Amino acid sequence: MFFANPRLQYPVRVDKPNPVFARALQQAIGGVEGEIRVMMQYLFQSWGSRGPMKYRDMLLNTGTEEIGHVEMLSTAVAMNLEGAPLSFQEEASRDPIGGAVLNGMNLRHILSTGLGATPENCNGVPFNASHVYASGNLAADMYANVAAEATGRALATRLYGMTDDAGMKDMLSFLIARDTMHQQQWLAVIEELGGMEAQLPIPNSFPQSQEKSEFAYAFFVHDADGKVPEGRWTSGPSLDGKGQFEPMLSKPLGEVPQLAPARPDGGAQTEQTSTTPPAGVTNP
Amino acid sequence: MFFANPRLQYPVRVDKPNPVFARALQQAIGGVEGEIRVMMQYLFQSWGSRGPMKYRDMLLNTGTEEIGHVEMLSTAVAMNLEGAPLSFQEEASRDPIGGAVLNGMNLRHILSTGLGATPENCNGVPFNASHVYASGNLAADMYANVAAEATGRALATRLYGMTDDAGMKDMLSFLIARDTMHQQQWLAVIEELGGMEAQLPIPNSFPQSQEKSEFAYAFFVHDADGKVPEGRWTSGPSLDGKGQFEPMLSKPLGEVPQLAPARPDGGAQTEQTSTTPPAGVTNP
Amino acid sequence: MFFANPRLQYPVRVDKPNPVFARALQQAIGGVEGEIRVMMQYLFQSWGSRGPMKYRDMLLNTGTEEIGHVEMLSTAVAMNLEGAPLSFQEEASRDPIGGAVLNGMNLRHILSTGLGATPENCNGVPFNASHVYASGNLAADMYANVAAEATGRALATRLYGMTDDAGMKDMLSFLIARDTMHQQQWLAVIEELGGMEAQLPIPNSFPQSQEKSEFAYAFFVHDADGKVPEGRWTSGPSLDGKGQFEPMLSKPLGEVPQLAPARPDGGAQTEQTSTTPPAGVTNP
C-alpha cells in the first residue's frame, strides 16, 4: 500500500511560463517514453513478480519513485500554463502578430483541464497501457526497462535542450540523473544473475535443443542483391558464448501456401468456393 | 523498395487445426510482443537512421525478414481455422457437449475475415503503432529491440508449450531460433560500439556534467519503513564505470506545490478563484 | 512524492483459484469502472488543483489509497491464476471434457505475463487514459468521481455475486465499503460548498445571463408524436432554485445549412464545385 507526502521529490520551478513547452512536457508524462508508462511497468512487474522477493522489492521502490515523477511533471505543466491566453482576443491584445501561442498549445489545456496537465503525450494522445511490459520473465522485463529509461533519458535531454528556463533545466537535470541510475539498475540485475552468458537467450529456461539451432546464430540477408551488412553480428562468437555468428542468404524454405477454398455458406463470393477461376475468366 | 517471393520463409504445416490456438497465435501477429511490431520497429528505425549506413542496412534486412514472419503466422492462423464451426448448430452437431470451440474463438475469425488472420492480438485488440520505438538514438533502439525479441521469444516458447501439433511446433522452433539470433544481434551493436562503458548512459552525447550527478548512481529507497532491497545495484562500481552505486533514502526535496487560483473566466467554480475556502466553509 | 509499504492494504486470499474469475477481475483493474482509472483521476485532479488547498490534499490522500487497490486486485488476479493450465494437452488431461478453462481465459495471462495481471479490462482492452476526468472544475470533478465510484461499486458487487470464493468475497466486501465512502466523500464537497443551489449549474462562475435562458429549464421533447415523458423534470422548481421545469416540443429553429461548394483545387469531385447538379443529372 502507498503513502504520499504532499511535498515534491525535487523542486519544480518555472521562471517564465511557456504554454507550448507545457505541450512538449506532456510527452514525459503520457508518452511512450514517459513516466506513467514506467510507473505502471515497474509496479505491474513488482505485483506479478515470481521468484526471489528481492526483485519484487526493488521494483516496488522504483515504481513508487516514478509516481512522484509524474507528479513533478504534472506540476511543471500547470506552472507553464500560468498566464496562458484563454481566447483569441486575449492573445491578439498581447501579441499583435498573433497566433503564436494558441496555435502551438494543446487546446485541451484550456478547454478540458483549466490549465492543468493531462495523462496524454505531446500530441494529446491519451496514455494507452498497451505499452506496459510485465512479461513474467525477469530478464525480458529488465531489458524492457532499460529501453524505457534509455528512450526516457533521450526525451529528457531533448526537453532540456528545448528550453532555456533555468527552473525547468534544474528539474530536468534531476530527472536525467535518475534515468542514468535506472538504466544501470536494470542492467545490474542481469549482471547479478551471471550476465549475458547466463541470461541469454531469453527465456533461458527453454531448452535450446528444441529450437532450430542452425538458424539460431545466423544473420539472415534479405537484401535483394545479397549484399551483407557486415559487423560484429556476422562473425565471431555470439555474446552468450553458445554459438558463432555467420551471415546466411535467406531463401524460401517453405512452399506457396494454399488455403482451402471458401465455404459456400461462409460469406465469401461464390467465385471463391473453388480454386479454379470461374468460367470466362481467362487471362488475356 | 521491396520484393516478394510467394513461397514462405519456412514451412507452415498444421496437422490438427485448432481454432482456439488460432486465437492464441494472433498474439504473435498483433500483440505487443508480436511480429508486426518488430517489423514496423526495425523498418522505421532503418528509414530514420542517421549516422553510419551499416546500421541502416542491417535494420532493413531484419525488418524485411520480419514481414515474412507475419506472413507465416497469418498462414498458420488461417490453417488452424480450417474446418472451424460457423454456427452454434454446427458445433452442437459435432460436439454434443457444446460450446467448446466457439466460446474460445475470436469470433472475428468467422464474422470479419471468413477464417483468416487479423492484425490483432489474442484478445482481438488491433495492433496499435504506439508501441513502435524508433527513437533516433541507436543504443536506445538496440535495447528496445532486445526487449522486443526477449518478450517475443518468451511468447513463442509459451505458444510452443501450449500446443502438441507437430507442424506448429516445427514452425515455432524456427521462429524461436530467429529470436535467439535477433537478441544477439542488437546486443552485438552495443558491443561493437564499445559496450556499456562507451554507450551508457544513453544518450551518451549529453554531457553528464549537466545532470544532478549526486543522484546519478543512487538507488532511491521509497519503502515506508526505509528497508533497502540490496543487490548489485546498491554497492560497487556502476556498470558504465562512471560511478559507485549506493542506496539513498528518498526524501522530499521540493515544496508543496501551490498553483495560482483559477481565473474567474476559466470555467472553474467561483470558489476556486481564491485559495481561501469560501465563507462558511470551516473545518469541523 | 510517494512511499510504499510492501504489505497490502487489506488481506487478499484466494481459496480456490479460478482463471476465468481472474479475467473478470481485470475489469476492476483496467476497466472504465476500475481502479487505475480512479487512481489516475484523483491524482491528476489533485496535481492540477486550483483554489483552496484542502481539496488538493483530500484528493491526494484518496488517489494514493487507490494505487493500493490496483495492487490488491493485481495480486488477486495472480492468485487466481495459480495452477492455470498452460496448454491444451494439460487442460485435456485434467478435464476430459475439455475447453472449459482455456476458452474462458484471457490468453495473455499465459502468453504475455506468465500468470500475472495486466493493465487491461476483462476483455483484454488496455487501459486508456482518455477516460480520466480532471476538468479544472471542482464540482464537475466531484460528480465525475461519484459516477466513477457508483459504477465502480456496481462492478464490485457484481464480482462479489459472481464468485463463491470466501477469500475473494472478503476482499471485495472491503472494496465495496470503500466505494460507499468514496461516493459520500465527493458529494460531501458539493454539500460543504452550499449544495446544488450554490454549485449548479456547473460552472457556477459563468453568468447565466449569457445563456439562452428560455431553454435553460425546459425538457425538450424529441418524440416524433410529441409524447412527453413526464417526471420531476417536467414541472416544479428546478433543483438549483433558479428556474421552473417545463416540457417543450423541440422544433427546428435554424435553417437547412448550406456550405459553400468545394474549391476546384480541394480534392473534391468536379461536380461538387457547384451547388447545381451537373448537366444531365435530372431527377427522374
Add this chain to the structure above:
Amino acid sequence: MFFANPRLQYPVRVDKPNPVFARALQQAIGGVEGEIRVMMQYLFQSWGSRGPMKYRDMLLNTGTEEIGHVEMLSTAVAMNLEGAPLSFQEEASRDPIGGAVLNGMNLRHILSTGLGATPENCNGVPFNASHVYASGNLAADMYANVAAEATGRALATRLYGMTDDAGMKDMLSFLIARDTMHQQQWLAVIEELGGMEAQLPIPNSFPQSQEKSEFAYAFFVHDADGKVPEGRWTSGPSLDGKGQFEPMLSKPLGEVPQLAPARPDGGAQTEQTSTTPPAGVTNP
C-alpha cells in the same frame, strides 16, 4: 426508430471564419466532454433500460436531441473552415508573417475532409466509445450524465470565452442553456426516487450488511505524516443518513503477497523457478 428534419435545431452562424477555432470546436464534437459521447451514452442507456419505462423514454428524447447538437457543431466547424488556406503558398500570400493559420489547424480538416468536421477531439484523437457509460444502474448512469453535462458545460463556456464571433457566441449560449437543463434533469431522477438517502450507496440493491461496514464511512488518511485534510467528509452524519464520517489513518491490514515461483515451462527465467536467489547471488 429515427427521423430527421434537415433544418438545424438552432441557428448556426459564423461571422468571421476561424480555422483554429474549428479545431477547438472539435472538442465539443468528439472530446470526452463532447456531444457524440452524450448522444451515445443516453441512447445506449435508453436501449438497455430495465425497470420503469418512463426513464427509457426520457433518455431516448434527450439522446435524440444530442444527435442534433453534433449536427450543429459539425456545421459550425465546416463554416469556420470556409476560406481556410489550402497551402503554404496561399497562406504566405495572405499573411506575409506566415504560419499563423496552418500551424494551428487540424490538418485533417484540409487533408482528410476537404473542410469538414471529423468525429475527433481538438487534438485530432478519434472518438472512442470506451467512455460511454451505460451501467445498467439508473442512479450510477444519472451521476455519469451529470458529470458529462458538467464537464460539457465547462467546455462550452470555455469555447464561448475563446471567441468573439457573435454567431458562434449565440450558438454556444444555446448549448450552454441546454447543458444547464440536462444537469438538472439527471439530478431530478435521483430526487424523484427519494434523493441521496434512498439512492445511496449505489447500487442500493446490494445489502450493506455484506460490506465491511467499519470502513464504509471512514476517510482514509494516506498522508505520510498522518495529516488529516478535514472537511465535511471527516465528521458529521453521512449524506445517505446511514453512517458517521470519521478520519482513519490507513495501515496495512494485509501481508506482503508472495506468489508461487514460476513454472519451469512457463517462459520465465530459470532463476525465477525458486523463491531463493540463485547460488552466487549474495547481497553485498
Add this chain to the structure above:
Amino acid sequence: MFFANPRLQYPVRVDKPNPVFARALQQAIGGVEGEIRVMMQYLFQSWGSRGPMKYRDMLLNTGTEEIGHVEMLSTAVAMNLEGAPLSFQEEASRDPIGGAVLNGMNLRHILSTGLGATPENCNGVPFNASHVYASGNLAADMYANVAAEATGRALATRLYGMTDDAGMKDMLSFLIARDTMHQQQWLAVIEELGGMEAQLPIPNSFPQSQEKSEFAYAFFVHDADGKVPEGRWTSGPSLDGKGQFEPMLSKPLGEVPQLAPARPDGGAQTEQTSTTPPAGVTNP
C-alpha cells in the same frame, strides 16, 4: 435535427436467448463492419457535404435510418442476455458440465452493463471513430460506403448462418435486405454522375497531366522472380477509358537515401553524429 419514435423500425424477437450470440451481435453494433460506423459515416458525410444538396439530403436520410439499426441490434443483444447466468455457481447449477456460457460471453455484459449492449465489437473493443470516412470527395465517399455495406452484409449473412433462432433470422433478413439496397444506392450516385468514365480517377478534379502518366495504368510486378499475375488489370483498356493496362517490372528508380548525421545536441548517440563508423569499428 432529429426525432424518435420509440417503436423499432422492424420487429426484434428472440426465441431462445443465447448470451454467446449476444457477443457475436456486438460486431454488428460496434465492429468495423457495423452500424455505428455507417451511422456516423453517413451523417458526417451529410453534414460536411459540399456541392448539390440532393446528396446531402440522401445521406441524411440513410444516416438516420442507421441510428435505428443500432437500436434494433442493441435491443437484440439485451434480449439475448435475458436469463444469462450471473455467477459461476449459477452456471454450474444449471449446467453441470460447466463453463459453457460464461466462458463465451463478453463479461462486460454482466459486469459493466447489467445485461445490455455496449458500443463495442464482438471482442469487446470499443468503437473507434478513426474508421469513419467523410473525405469531402463524393465519389470516394460512395466507394467507402459500398465497402461498408459489402462488409456489413457479409457480416449480417454470417450472423444469419450462425444462429437458428427464428426471431433473430427474421431481423437479420431485414438488415441484409437493407444492405442490398445500400450497396446499390451508393453505386447509383456514381452512375448518375456518369459512371467510371466520368468519375475516375478519383478525385476527377485533379489534372491528370500533373501525375506521372507513364505509371498511371501499369501493374507493378514486385514478385522476386518477375512472375506476372495476369488478369483484366494487365492488358486491355482501363475502366476509365483513359489508358491501357500493362504489366511493368518494378525497379528502383530512386537512390539509397542518406540522411544527414545526427546533431550532437539532438539526443542521439555520439557515434551517430558522423556517417563514418567510429574508430575501432571495422567490419571483420
Add this chain to the structure above:
Amino acid sequence: MFFANPRLQYPVRVDKPNPVFARALQQAIGGVEGEIRVMMQYLFQSWGSRGPMKYRDMLLNTGTEEIGHVEMLSTAVAMNLEGAPLSFQEEASRDPIGGAVLNGMNLRHILSTGLGATPENCNGVPFNASHVYASGNLAADMYANVAAEATGRALATRLYGMTDDAGMKDMLSFLIARDTMHQQQWLAVIEELGGMEAQLPIPNSFPQSQEKSEFAYAFFVHDADGKVPEGRWTSGPSLDGKGQFEPMLSKPLGEVPQLAPARPDGGAQTEQTSTTPPAGVTNP
C-alpha cells in the same frame, strides 16, 4: 517471404525542408487514407485469400509495392525535418517573430524520433490496425481497396497542392499515378468476374430468397416531413439488374421494446427490479 533493395522505388528529393509539411506528410504514412493501411490491407487480404490463386498473387505484388511507399514517405518526412529547430531559443534566433515552426510541428519529430518519421497520422495519432479490411470476401475487399485508393489519391493531391517544393511535387506525382492505377486494378477484378450484375449484392453467395426482398431495392425516407431526395436511386432498374428502385416512407414496423426488469442481484437500483415506478413516484 520478402526482399529489400536499399534504393527507393522512386526518387525522393526535398528542395526546401519544411517541418510543418513533415507533419502533413504523416497523414500519408499513418492516416486512415495512408500507406501503412493499404500495405497491411493488401498483405492480409493476400495471406488470407481463399479461391483462385491469381488474386492472392496480385494482392501480394501490390501489398509489397506499398511497403516501399511507406519507405518513400518516411524518407520524405525525415528530409523535411533536416534543419528543424530543436529549441525555442534556436527558433527565436532564426525567426525573431517566433513560434512559426515549433508551433506547427509534431513535437514527437524532435522529442521521440530525433528528426524521423513515426507510424502516425498528421495529428500524431498512432496507426491503428482496426481500419484494415480483409473480409474474406473478394468483392467486398475490392471495394474497400477502391475506397482506400480513392481517399488516398485525394490525400495525395491535397498534399501536392499544399506545397510548392519541386522535389516533393515530383514524388507526389508518382504516388498519385500509382493511386490511379490501383483504383483501376481493384475495379478490374469486379469487371473480370462479371461486373455488378454478377458480383452484387455482396456476398453473392447468400441466397436472396432469404432476405426480406420487399425492402431490398427501396430507398427509405427518414425525412420528418416525408420529403424524398430523388435520384438514380429512387426509380429505374437496380444496378445489379435484380430489382427496381423505389422510395418508401419508413415507418416503425416493430413495437416498443420492453426488456425484463433488472434482477435484484444484478447491480441495478432496487427501483429497476420492477417495471412499475416505485410508490410515491407519480407523474405531476
